[in-house]
Each structure stands twice: as C-alpha cells, then as structure tokens.
Amino acid sequence: MLASISVWFSLMVLGCAEQPRQVERFGMAIGLKTDGIDEYKRLHADVWPDVLRMIRECNIHNYSIYLAEIDNDEYCLFGYFEYTGEDFKKDMEKMKADPATRRWWKHTDPLQFKLPAAGEDEWWHNLQEVFHAD
C-alpha cells in the first residue's frame, strides 16, 4: 500500500511540474492609413474564429496589437507575440496557405502600408529587440 502511494505521489509531482516552454518573442510594425483606423478597429474587435484558430495552430501566443500615433496624424501598428513552435518559417507558410486567413488579409491589407525599412520579403516589419527582462 505504501509503495503504491509512493508511486502515485511521484506521478502527481511529475504531472504538475510545468514543462519549460521554449518561447521566441517577436516585435513588429506596419503603417496604418489614417482613413483605415476605424475599419481596422472594427475588424479586430471581433476577429473571425477561423483566423484565431489558425494563429493558435501556428504556435503563436500572447499576441497583442497596439495602435500608435507616431507623428501628427501618422499612425502605425505595433505587434508583439510569442512563438512556441519549432519551425517558424513552416508555420508562417501554413498560415499564408489558410483560406480563411487569406480572406481576412483581403480586408486588413488595404488598410495598412509597408514601412520604408521593411525588407522585400516583409509586410509587417520585424523589429530588433534591444531589451528584455523576464
């Protein structure tokens, strides 16, 4: 009996030990047209469930987007998310191939514009992390 309790205890402890999750952080930015702000907000107040599902399936978590008035009447969006998968490029290709996400982007892309600093292969511009504290 004591032995079985001991095994049970060990399993319980193992069961609740949190697995260290590997997290890669991303910060990104893109321009937002002044006359696109209202529509962008409207869309993001009620993001399609299929789009949210694909975000999760592509191992993206804790994803926030902020609106910033960066100069007088000039706006951009800042995004922050945490990636927990093992192949970011592959997951992004999966997202790009998802029909619901592609339809979603047909609504959001015309509201945005690429920043001058964004590379040829970028839409959102990937930002350099200069500080992090857990």
Added chain:
Amino acid sequence: MLASISVWFSLMVLGCAEQPRQVERFGMAIGLKTDGIDEYKRLHADVWPDVLRMIRECNIHNYSIYLAEIDNDEYCLFGYFEYTGEDFKKDMEKMKADPATRRWWKHTDPLQFKLPAAGEDEWWHNLQEVFHAD
C-alpha cells in the same frame, strides 16, 4: 487511511493548481534620436542590476523594448510589458523615487524624445490595444 489519502490528494491538487495571476498588458512608444541609437543599445545590453531589481519590485514582467525605424532615418522605441501588481500608479511612483532608476534615466532620457501624441503627464506614450489573443 482512505480518508487521509483523499485529503492528501486534495491538497496535492490544490498545491499544483496554478494561481490565476492577474495581468495587465501595456504597450508604449517614444521617439529615439538617430544619434542616440548606439548609446541606447549599449546601455540596454547591460542594464544596471538595481534598475532591473526595481522593475521586478514594481511588478513589471516580460518587459521587452524594440527599436523601430518608423520612417526613413526616423526611429522610435516600442515597449511591451505585463503588470501583475494591484496599484500601477503607486508602483510607478515608487519607481520614480528610486535613486538608481533616476540616475539611469539621466542617461536614457536625453537619447529619447516625446511623441507629439503623448499627453502632458506622459514621457513614453501609452498605446491603445486593438487586438489580443492568448
């Protein structure tokens, strides 16, 4: 015996259940002078331990700062952090009163500039969250 195992089991489950931590997310932005970029990066590659300690003591976690070239040769910083305390204003006053943090800001403040959209009581401009997915 069964009763005591049952109590023990209940305690174990309670013991490993994660406490839901209340998290308030913040996104913020500030300008960075072009000729301040190198010094800002140098400082933030090795932030003073007393400054990091005060950040933690003020209940700020998962704090990242990104550098963004927002237009040709125009830069800003995008900050993201999670606040887990119960009185943000009080914690920020504590931080502002900390001698090490005040000395730190004497190095970083001259490298930055307020965005036009920032309020009178702001240095970093607090941004509006338009989207979040866990």
